[in-house]
């Protein structure tokens with residue numbers, strides 16, 4: 001395996017230096033060091049990040065070859081100062097030029113390593129740039145390819161148009177997590193709990209969740225903020241049986257004021273957990289959007305990735321949802337799954353087109369360290385993990401043929417081919433929650449195990465997080481503490497904002 005050592009004599013932007021180097025060498029093994037004394041003797045490539053006075057230095061050493069780039073830097077600035085970003089841009093663009101020059105490769109997203117490339121474009125538009133100017137700036141300043149810069153600018157325009165309908169200043173969104181799944185997928189890195197092992201605790205979980213719902217609803221009534229959107233995600237929310245689903249939806253709808261609600265999504269998720277009875281229960285509440293997630297329409301891949309459902313079950317679940325009366329159904333896909341090549345993706349897209357959902361979210365496979373796919377990597381060595389622009393283009397074409405346009409996007413670490421996840425929707429069928437969570441324009445109040453409540457710290461771009469514990473048993477026993485922590489955090493935030 002190709003070995004890379006990163007020596008950080010200057011640690012100011014260590015995360016960015018590491019992520020950008022890894023984007024060029026996704027399969028390499030890395031050692032990150034902070035002093036020369038720790039240096040191992042053997043590596044194929046050494047990157048050194050250093051600074052002295054008002055200058056940054058980045059060097060690249062491979063075999064006998066040593067290249068050095070230097071650039072002036074701005075003085076030290078406190079965290080959160082917008083000008084501090086300029087120093088980061090300087091160091092990243094030097095490193096990008098070195099790595100790109102030596103590998104003779106460019107990256108689709110240039111030197112951007114963050115998860116929200118469209119956020120940069122939205123900021124440019126908010127500061128008065130046109131979409132064309134935003135696109136050009138992404139290309140010239142961050143070396144983003146023209147195709148991706150166009151995508152980011154297009155999404156930014158649509159996001160801003162959609163957000164103009166939401167009063168983020170006085171509103172908030174609610175996320176409710178159901179952390180159970182019928183079985184655990186091979187690539188999963190969420191903290192999801194297998195229903196087989198946890199079925200006897202689901203009602204205890206709901207009892208705890210009802211407490212958190214009641215406590216948080218009371219708190220939000222005091223804040224007088226308006227509930228804009230609700231998203232029930234997971235895990236797989238339809239792991240709940242119909243009685244439990246009814247219990248959950250009843251608790252939410254009776255405790256929160258839904259008079260201003262713009263959207264209510266239930267991520268049904270795994271087709272093997274969707275039944276007619278559950279769909280009827282969901283439809284009897286003011287749910288506006290559901291998601292039926294195939295990930296792929298190729299049976300051999302479904303079997304391989306441990307999704308334990310058939311292609312037929314996906315089609316049936318989708319048709320059932322239609323018959324029940326849902327007129328806004330999303331389907332999630334993953335490209336880059338093990339063993340899948342262009343014809344497989346083409347097949348998936350053709351079958352999705354026949355079903356004709358209102359929206360489709362295309363994920364590029366990201367294999368996190370904790371996923372079984374990574375842990376048992378050796379077992380899958382022979383397999384292709386194919387993802388390339390041609391495959392991405394197929395998904396763009398299919399979305400266009402279904403009259404969908406891209407409206408939100410995010411990137412993850414360890415994505416195959418350094419691509420992106422894109423949500424496409426027909427006009428009027430977009431999911432506002434997806435944009436709100438990306439753009440962080442209003443507080444997201446999260447309930448349930450693993451829920452992460454987020455709101456922006458006044459006067460800065462930083463986000464404050466209040467995390468619930470991830471473990472289901474811990475959550476059940478400590479739910480009062482979760483509710484109290486939220487109350488303290490939100491009240492403190494309100495006193496600083498008003």
Ligand code: SF4
Pocket residue numbers: 180181183184185187188189190192234235236269270
């Ligand atoms: S359905 Fe989603 S959350 Fe559940 S195991 Fe699969 S990837 Fe993880």
